[in-house]
Amino acid sequence: MTAEYRIAEDRLGGEPTLAVSAPDDSARVVLALRGATLLSWQVRHGAAGPLKELTDGYRDEKELLSQDGVRAGLLAPFPNRVADGRYHYDGHDHDLLPGHHEDRTIYHGFAREAPFELVHTTATADSARLLLRTTSVRPERHPGYPFALDLEVEFTVTARELSIEIRAANVGDTTAPYAAGWHPYFTLSRPIDDLALHIPAHTLIRTDASLIPLPGEDALLPLDDCPDMDFRAPKRLGDAVIDACYADLTPGADGRIETVLTDPATGEELRVWQYGGYMHVFTGDTLARDRRASIALEPVETMTNAFNRPEHLAALDLEPGRRREFSFGVGYAASGS
Template structure:
């Protein structure tokens, strides 16, 4: 742990087995962040609670998990987040097939193209105010169903306010490209089931989906939460036996412009807020994951709804002109007991 009299944050290269990682640490060692270069996946976010380090992030535990990415834990999702219906879409009048030749149940396209990308460390710095790392990749290049090129840079910043993640997406090709950002973090407040934790999502509308988690066509996809009380978390309430794999939209921002989804453990008082500046929030109680089901909850800030490539109401939001760059910011604030 960093000596208590230190005044500077620290940013260091390290390894987890054969996987290169970056470690960001606060001056007094009370907060520490680890990020893998593979997929730019956050591995841990440790905070000191009553003198003991507690990991809020339910990330990959070892190098093997970083490589196999079970549950897409803390996945950076670009150029799309969530799923694309039948791995097909139409953009600017051109039909696209992300899985040509694949038929039946094998057709599935989700979470973008960079979960297995090896990101380069393009900046690593620390001072008295913060520690930050920027990870970049040019892995998104023309491929079946996506004839476009996107340069992606993701900056993780650890400071007194918590964790900030900023993604910058630049169209490096010569054609207009569909592109948006999503993040797939899992959080654990205690060594217990999620049932006893409180959740608050400042949304007015639920996005209704089919069995494949694809939004229903047109206006049928959008349901006022007044009409879906079982999935209404506008006021803080215990998760209990709620099974969530839902997207929420029409999110209300606080006075500072940040939209905050709150998670709290009433037994300890430990809480966090996942913030974003726009978009939708996807909440997933991890009932179907292969590791520690319902021991963590995924709270996923996304720039647009899943299957946005097929949604007319998202058409303008996902358009990225040649040479243009768009950014998306989100993060995590910690509230100690």
């Protein structure tokens, strides 16, 4: 009988987790049910080498609960920031931070802390699929977001790739603003300064000092005019400090957009892929732990503060009874593979 992928329940302190292992132990993934959060993704390096950690996730329960750095957080119903925690939608003003008068920073939505449950698994000799769901996004749960969403996240694990699809269904009576994304940190076991990055983008989103995009067309900066931030040709990160969104991404023949992180010394590659959207890059300079030890390569459906940008409203609209999907993932290639 052919061996299949194994899926086991485990815990990170008091937090329930799921561990997924390949039949030959050549790949291992650990997910926390809180936020459907990827904690670890390990792949065998070489034909018979050890497992290699490729993500820089939360290491213990305290880190997971703190959400510091939003390590591998699923970003919904909005990615990145909403300016001043306020937005206007469908004729109504909404305040995501009622009662807050000084620190008005809110970012990355509610899904990353939501309680998910495992509803279905499929295991074969070649892959494992896990479907997780939460019904926690309801009007009474989140100030300033009076909409009802059911969220599903499907993870597919294979020998060298991790695929994710996040799906939102509007189960309420009114159209909801919605967009999704992912906030993973990747590592190739060396400082990011030594790694090379390739982003198939033609435009950089310009922001103010609070990382909020400038109004209208002023936010769109052609990368021809910003060579220091241009990674259309792969180049070494060096001491570049980046917390920026890239737009006008060019897909390959299969429709996938691929952002590639490479270790020139070994030839190893991580290919972060997505269907549509934007790529947000963060070099981790302000992390509380291990600054610049990993890099966040974030597939997102919209730019920062899309809830306050009229040109994005039609794309945000999720009507009652409708569902939207956003697919992304990452693959690993060892030198010569």
